[in-house]
Amino acid sequence: MRFSSLIYIVLGIYLGFCLIGCGDSKDSQKKQSTQEQTQESKAQGQDIARDSASVRELLGLQENSTAFYVLKGKVGDKEQVGYLSIWEDKKRDIDIESSIENIQNDPEKGRVVYLKQNSKDFPLMIAITLPNVWNEAMGDNEHFMSSLDAQKITFSKDxxxxxxxxxxxxxDNPRGDRLFWHQKSYFKGERFSFIQDDTLPLNEVTFAQGHYAHSIKKADKEVVSFESTYRKPIILPSYNHKLESHIVEKLNAQLADGAKDVPELQKQIQYLAKQDFKAYSQEKEQFNAEYAKMYSVEFIDSHIVSLQKFSYVYEGGAHGVHSTTMESYSLQNGERLSSKLEDLFLLDEKNKNTLLQMLTQKLETPEYKEKLFEETLPLKESPQTFFVTSQGIKFVWHIYEIAPYVYGDIELHIPYNDLKSFVNPSSPYAYLFGLK
Incomplete structure (x- = not known):
């Protein structure tokens, strides 16, 4: 599977796909409620934003960027934490040609495509995930995804x-599995109301993104293509007032190559993508190739920010290869935290065997067992990849580690309390298990 198809699968796993069906009476009630909220906000002198253009203006959303917020509020009558993402809906397979600033043609070298900087014509998408609500039926955290131009969501600032x-x-996602979401969602049809969580030192992260493409005509006149895509985070101090400036600088030095703002980071991303092409062009044999490195937020609290780094490589053949890894950082000192399992757990022989037995037992359920290689169970080695989440540890086995490619990564979620006996008390994550 090429990256152009795979990227929507990856975004689907992180952001989710959803559906809702409502009767005429419910629609009438929602419309009335929305109108009342709008009138109330206007009376309070607030600017109301409900479509892509007005939300861009309200948030100051920069071109070729994604905004992430940590929210607090309610869904229905239940208090919830919300992770909000807003991004440009660039239908990559269709719109690359219509979104280019210029094309440099060369009969020998092919062409170089630069994505234009002005992307204000692209509609915006929104996703809200509830990190504290695991939806067993979905196999994911409760979430929904919608186009802002559906004008069903209201944005304002206090x-x-x-x-x-x-x-x-x-x-309201045109490419989502609406029936699945409608059948599985815990909160379909509920009203929600959130505000940015100002109690956290870090409650907003911006992601700059860039894409570089080049095609080459080979000696035998075959045309091969190269693509490189990056999405990298940057912490903007103007949006995170409680985070000390020296910590912001330290985080950005590691995450954003020291960039001070989004345009500077985008220039660095373009340079990285061109360096990828330079390395590719020096290969003896050229082939269709795609590369991607993209970050997203996995977890944020008062102590740490934990990111997921998604990497993808396609170099010919039937399909590409992807992987995910965790990058976590302390919000107290800006230091990068270990992502090694042996630093999180005290894995002496006894603990290691007990942990393997626990994981094996979880994988022996029908949900997992039918996907695994016959020789996988019982597990002989601990997984090398894990993520900290709001509810527990997410263990990840990448493609081919314990299952065929067709099943993708195998993920297993274990609550913190079930793993407490293994934890190294000196681990920076120990507080998540109630040990600090």
Whole structure:
């Protein structure tokens, strides 16, 4: 599978796909409620944003970027934490040609494509995930995804400048599995209301993204293509007032190559992508190739920010290869934290065997066992990849490690309390298990 198809699968895993069906009476109630909220906000002198253009203006969303917010509020009558992502809906397979700034043609070298900087014509998409609500039926955290131009979600800011988001927990993603979401969602049709969580030192992260493409005509006149895509995070101090400036600088030195703002980071991304092409062009044999390195937020609290780094490589053949790894950073000192399992757990022989037995037992359920290689169970080695989440540890086995490619990564979620006996008390993650 090429990256151009795979990227939507990856975004689907992180952001989710959803659906909602409503009767005429419910629609009438929602419309009335929305109108009342709008009138109330206007009376309070707030700017209301409900479509792509007005949300861009309200948030100051920069071109070729994604905005992430940590929210607090309610879905229905239940208090919830929300992770909000807003991004440009660039239908990559279709719109590359219509989104280029210029094309440099060369009869020998092919062409170089630069994505244009002005992307204000692209519609915006929104996803809200509830990190504290695991939906067993979905096999993921509860979430929904929607186009902003559906005008079903209202954005505003309070007197302190913090983002407020409200609407109905409803799917409006044209490429999502609406029936699946409608059958599985816990909160379909519920009203939600969130505000940016100003109690956290880090409650907003911006991601700059860039894409570089080049095609080459070989001696035998065959044309091969190269593509490189990056999405990297940057912490903007103006949006995170409680995070000390020296910590912001330290985080950005590691995450954003020291960039001070989004345009500077985008220039660095373009340079990295061109360096990828330079290395590719020096290969003796050229072939269709795609590379990607993309970050997203996995978890944020008062102590740490944990990111997921998604990497993809396609170098000819039937399909590409992807992997995910965790990058976590302390919000107290800006240091990068270990992502090694042996630093999280005290894995002496006894603990290691007990952990393997626990993981084996979980994988022996029908949900997993039918996907695994016959020789996988019982497990002989601990997984090398894990993520910290709001609810526990997510163990990950990458493609081919314990299962065929067709099943993708195998993920296993274990609550913190079930793993408490293995934890190294000196681990920076020990507090998540109630040990600090």
């Amino acid at each position: 007197e302190k400048g913090f983002l407020k988001v409200s609407g109905v927990w409803e799917e």
